[in-house]
Amino acid sequence: DAGVTQSPTHLIKTRGQQVTLRCSPKSGHDTVSWYQQALGQGPQFIFQYYEEEERQRGNFPDRFSGHQFPNYSSELNVNALLLGDSALYLCASSSGTALAGEFFGPGTRLTVL
Template structure:
């Protein structure tokens, strides 16, 4: 079992650009959550997808959007990138109908110049 996988590993963008990050959940998991971890901070919840819909959202602007596909994989899109969007973006998966903790992927390091 590959666990949670994310791509790409690293990404460099410039201000104003748009970025798409990808996540494949652990086998058997149907729920995907995205977190932003700024340097020296704990992860902050962005949003969660279940049954291809956004189910919960944290305090992030509409520039952050996502999608979940029928195979449960997910994308995180960020528009109009700001310098402050530079962070490690973590994807976590879990199984909605089972008492399962979130399992995290290795993350995507986004640098905005």
């Protein structure tokens, strides 16, 4: 079992550019959540996808958007990048059983210059 995979591992962009991050959930999981983790902070919830629909959304601007595909993989898109978007972006997958918690991927480190 490959677990949760994310790509790319690192990314450097300049202000104003757009970025797409990708995530493949753990086998058997149908729900994908995205988190932003700033240095020295806990993960902050961006949104969650289930059955190709955005089910929940955190306090992030519309510049952050996502998508889930029929195979449950997901993308996170960020438009008009700001310096403050520099962070580790974590993808987490889960099944319908909340008791099993979420499985996190290794993350994508985004640096905005």
